[in-house]
Amino acid sequence: MKINVNGKSHTINVSANPTLLEVLREQLELTGTKYGCGEAACGACRVMMDGTAVPACITPAVSAQGKDITTIEGLEKNGKLHPVQEAFLEEDVFQCAYCASGMIVSAVALLERNASPSREEIIEAMNGNICRCCTYPQIMAAIEKAKTSKA
Amino acid sequence: MPLENPTSNMKNDFSGNSRRAFLKQVGLGLGTFVLYSDLIAFPSDQRKIEEEDSIASFIHVAEDGHITAYSGKTEVGQNIRTSLAQVVAEELRVPFEMVDMVLADTKLTPYDRGTTGSRTTPQMSLTLRKAAATLREMLKEEASDSWQIGKTSLSLEGGAIAHPSNGKRLTYAELANGKRLFEPYRDNVELTPVNEWKIAGTSVPKARGRDYVTGKHKYVSDLSLPNMQYGKILRPPVYGAKLKSLDISQVKSMEGVQVVRNGDFVGVTAPDATTASQALALLDASWDSKEHVSRKNLFDHLVKHANLSEKELEFEALNGFEDRLEQEFHIDYISHVPLETRVGVAEWDDDELTVWTGTQKPFGVQEDLCNEFSISKAKVRVITPDTGSGYGGKHTAEAGVEAAKLAKGVEKPVKVQWTREEEFKWAYFRPAGVIQVKSALESNGNLGAWQFHNFNSGGSGMQTPYRVKEKQEKYHRSDTPLRQGSYRALASTANVFAIESQMTDLAYYLKEDSLAFRLRHLDDPRMKDVLIAAAEKFHWENKLPQGRGKGLGCGYVKGGYVATFAEVAFDKESQKVVVKRLVTAFECGAIIHPKHLKSQVVGCVLQGLGGALFEAVDFEDGKINNASLSTYRVPKFSDIPEVEVVLLNRKDLDPAGAGEAPILGVAPAIRNAILDASGKRINRLPMIPDGKV
Numbered sequence: 120m121k122i123n124v125n126g127k128s129h130t131i132n133v134s135a136n137p138t139l140l141e142v143l144r145e146q147l148e149l150t151g152t153k154y155g156c157g158e159a160a161c162g163a164c165r166v167m168m169d170g171t172a173v174p175a176c177i178t179p180a181v182s183a184q185g186k187d188i189t190t191i192e193g194l195e196k197n198g199k200l201h202p203v204q205e206a207f208l209e210e211d212v213f214q215c216a217y218c219a220s221g222m223i224v225s226a227v228a229l230l231e232r233n234a235s236p237s238r239e240e241i242i243e244a245m246n247g248n249i250c251r252c253c254t255y256p257q258i259m260a261a262i263e264k265a266k267t268s269k270a
Numbered sequence: 271m272p273l274e275n276p277t278s279n280m281k282n283d284f285s286g287n288s289r290r291a292f293l294k295q296v297g298l299g300l301g302t303f304v305l306y307s308d309l310i311a312f313p314s315d316q317r318k319i320e321e322e323d324s325i326a327s328f329i330h331v332a333e334d335g336h337i338t339a340y341s342g343k344t345e346v347g348q349n350i351r352t353s354l355a356q357v358v359a360e361e362l363r364v365p366f367e368m369v370d371m372v373l374a375d376t377k378l379t380p381y382d383r384g385t386t387g388s389r390t391t392p393q394m395s396l397t398l399r400k401a402a403a404t405l406r407e408m409l410k411e412e413a414s415d416s417w418q419i420g421k422t423s424l425s426l427e428g429g430a431i432a433h434p435s436n437g438k439r440l441t442y443a444e445l446a447n448g449k450r451l452f453e454p455y456r457d458n459v460e461l462t463p464v465n466e467w468k469i470a471g472t473s474v475p476k477a478r479g480r481d482y483v484t485g486k487h488k489y490v491s492d493l494s495l496p497n498m499q500y501g502k503i504l505r506p507p508v509y510g511a512k513l514k515s516l517d518i519s520q521v522k523s524m525e526g527v528q529v530v531r532n533g534d535f536v537g538v539t540a541p542d543a544t545t546a547s548q549a550l551a552l553l554d555a556s557w558d559s560k561e562h563v564s565r566k567n568l569f570d571h572l573v574k575h576a577n578l579s580e581k582e583l584e585f586e587a588l589n590g591f592e593d594r595l596e597q598e599f600h601i602d603y604i605s606h607v608p609l610e611t612r613v614g615v616a617e618w619d620d621d622e623l624t625v626w627t628g629t630q631k632p633f634g635v636q637e638d639l640c641n642e643f644s645i646s647k648a649k650v651r652v653i654t655p656d657t658g659s660g661y662g663g664k665h666t667a668e669a670g671v672e673a674a675k676l677a678k679g680v681e682k683p684v685k686v687q688w689t690r691e692e693e694f695k696w697a698y699f700r701p702a703g704v705i706q707v708k709s710a711l712e713s714n715g716n717l718g719a720w721q722f723h724n725f726n727s728g729g730s731g732m733q734t735p736y737r738v739k740e741k742q743e744k745y746h747r748s749d750t751p752l753r754q755g756s757y758r759a760l761a762s763t764a765n766v767f768a769i770e771s772q773m774t775d776l777a778y779y780l781k782e783d784s785l786a787f788r789l790r791h792l793d794d795p796r797m798k799d800v801l802i803a804a805a806e807k808f809h810w811e812n813k814l815p816q817g818r819g820k821g822l823g824c825g826y827v828k829g830g831y832v833a834t835f836a837e838v839a840f841d842k843e844s845q846k847v848v849v850k851r852l853v854t855a856f857e858c859g860a861i862i863h864p865k866h867l868k869s870q871v872v873g874c875v876l877q878g879l880g881g882a883l884f885e886a887v888d889f890e891d892g893k894i895n896n897a898s899l900s901t902y903r904v905p906k907f908s909d910i911p912e913v914e915v916v917l918l919n920r921k922d923l924d925p926a927g928a929g930e931a932p933i934l935g936v937a938p939a940i941r942n943a944i945l946d947a948s949g950k951r952i953n954r955l956p957m958i959p960d961g962k963v
Contacts, residue, residue: 136544137542137543138544141542141543145494145543149485151486153610155899156898156900157689157690158690158898160900161609163609192486200480200483204483208475211476211479211866211869213479213482214659214870214873215346215608216658217608217609217658223483245907246907251609251904252347252873253872253875253876253905253910255905255910257872258907259907
């Protein structure tokens with residue numbers, strides 16, 4: 120089977136019916152997307168599927184056929200960070216940063232469908248992403264910054 | 271060009287059994303460790319001494335002047351990769367970017383007991399400062415000697431000394447061309463005064479920060495080796511169960527699947543994780559089980575099984591007082607929930623073992639592996655790449671040991687990554703406890719007697735900071751139904767919760783302002799300072815509208831002083847409580863990195879919010895009922911109130927750690943604010959699992 124990840128077509132093996140997360144990490148070596156809970160409750164595995172942030176840990180790889188998948192690795196273009204990545208870096212948001220990929224992907228998906236979300240809208244969109252180090256205020260600040268820089 | 275960090279490159283393994291062998295190879299291959307011949311000249315006993323306290327143990331200077339500093343500490347999100355490099359750069363007078371840290375590798379870094387107890391900043395950072403400062407002074411001495419110029423007239427910039435008149439330069443790289451790097455660092459070397467800090471004390475960007483926002487950083491869970499198999503471990507259905515029988519017939523035919531069994535240890539491996547999980551599910555095992563204590567009997571059990579005599583609970587000083595307050599506090603088990611679950615990758619090369627695993631104690635894990643396989647330390651290397659958090663929960667590395675067992679059995683490299691369910695069930699918990707506090711007031715309103723007994727959860731932070739005539743503070747071990755261990759700030763969170771609840775209740779009894787009551791019982795000016803700073807920021811004196819309440823809590827542990835003030839909203843009809851605002855003042859001596867320090871304070875306070883309000887491990891008959899992130903609730907964006915932090919920078923005091931102490935104030939502050947708003951005393955953690963009093 121073929122899937123389209125970060126603008127490239129890849130042939131993958133789905134004989135064991137793996138999740139999209141397993142395929143990305145084990146077969147395509149795109150390890151930026153993380154395992155956190157296996158039940159779509161933490162957001163660490165979020166990738167964009169046709170522009171929407173989805174949990175790769177409960178998404179069967181076969182269901183990704185014909186969709187455009189973007190992972191954290193696909194956000195940087197020609198060595199230039201995505202504005203959301205730039206904002207997270209400038210704000211020096213993270214501690215252990217294990218949640219970083221999922222946070223950034225969720226934030227990118229949010230700002231792509233709503234360029235100027237309110238605080239409440241940010242919380243609603245991001246609430247499925249857990250930062251166990253609890254850097255939530257810094258993440259909010261980075262999203263506010265990305266919002267402003269995009270505008 | 272920066273020296274390649276061996277911990278970031280799995281293939282970059284150096285042969286030879288000692289760290290010294292590595293140094294030799296680095297010296298010959300990459301840098302300027304021109305100490306090879308000198309080493310050979312040393313008798314072995316001298317070498318051993320030098321290895322432990324020599325500058326070379328901690329700092330390496332490459333030919334291009336790039337500096338690598340070594341520490342056995344682990345980066346688990348405290349941002350020590352940044353703060354340690356800062357102090358080294360500061361003492362060496364080189365740009366921050368010129369210093370790279372190699373951390374937590376038993377082969378490359380000096381022995382370290384573990385990244386625990388907030389010791390990295392007061393101890394490791396100080397050692398690195400001394401090693402770096404010694405190197406700096408040696409460079410000055412070298413220049414002074416060869417140029418016949420007084421040492422005090424020399425200054426260093428960008429890692430070099432320039433001769434004032436003839437244009438000559440002397441750099442660390444040139445200095446490293448001699449055996450002096452193997453001199454011990456000088457314990458009494460003059461350190462750069464905090465007031466003169468230019469790199470330390472500033473918020474430099476997080477080391478390797480870009481790798482985290484691009485997904486490039488390789489956590490252990492991201493590593494893979496050629497021909498690596500994915501391993502899964504068979505777990506009993508309840509704690510303590512013994513394997514009665516095992517039928518592996520269903521997995522025998524599965525392609526690439528292997529089963530490893532050694533007594534009760536049973537695991538499967540497969541070329542991919544999906545197949546490994548499927549094979550595990552097809553193992554047919556039966557188990558013997560035993561009786562278990564459940565959560566509903568927990569607190570009775572802890573008191574009943576405490577190791578003490580009735581006499582130990584007597585405290586005569588309490589007798590004879592009219593005004594006495596006796597309370598009992600109950601503390602549930604909570605889970606660390608590190609977002610990266612336990613992971614290990616293990617590879618055997620003949621009888622030599624390398625294990626990559628996320629742990630706060632790589633050298634401890636090395637010992638565990640030596641014991642497990644009866645091999646010497648020289649044969650075992652443990653590497654801990656910067657890890658997906660710990661909070662005291664990763665003092666062990668079970669997945670690393672399991673991976674090594676499976677790798678030995680299948681004779682291939684193996685990765686074991688725990689599922690979230692395994693992490694909830696088979697890691698250890700913050701101890702549950704019962705705390706009994708009895709106190710008495712003198713007729714003048716001063717504390718006359720104070721008795722504090724902690725059952726099971728621990729003695730850390732148990733000592734009251736308040737002036738009291740007679741006191742008795744005891745911790746009693748008990749029989750813990752669940753596996754328990756370290757957690758951020760240890761038992762201090764529970765103990766300070768009890769102390770600070772009791773203090774507020776005494777102030778209420780006296781109808782005295784609870785801040786004033788504390789201040790008049792405090793002697794330690796540092797504790798007073800954080801209380802006053804937080805009170806000012808919070809505007810403690812302001813009256814709140816109906817339905818709002820305010821409270822405070824303060825504490826001290828491991829060199830850090832904290833005061834947190836909370837405001838809550840209480841709805842009488844629904845009985846619901848919402849935390850609206852948390853103001854925290856924190857002081858831990860001189861500040862090395864203001865932004866990262868603030869982040870630690872915020873992180874502690876908000877993580878503490880979970881244990882204060884709703885986190886609890888629910889267990890019954892040897893099983894955990896809420897072993898998932900959809901059933902065990904941790905703080906999320908929607909739980910976060912307005913958070914403000916005041917940092918007090920005491921440049922006259924040595925820096926201390928900040929990853930633990932700031933968690934202390936949040937639970938009592940909220941408890942006392944709920945009391946203010948609702949009149950209800952909630953003497954348990956968590957306080958409001960369903961959001962209601």
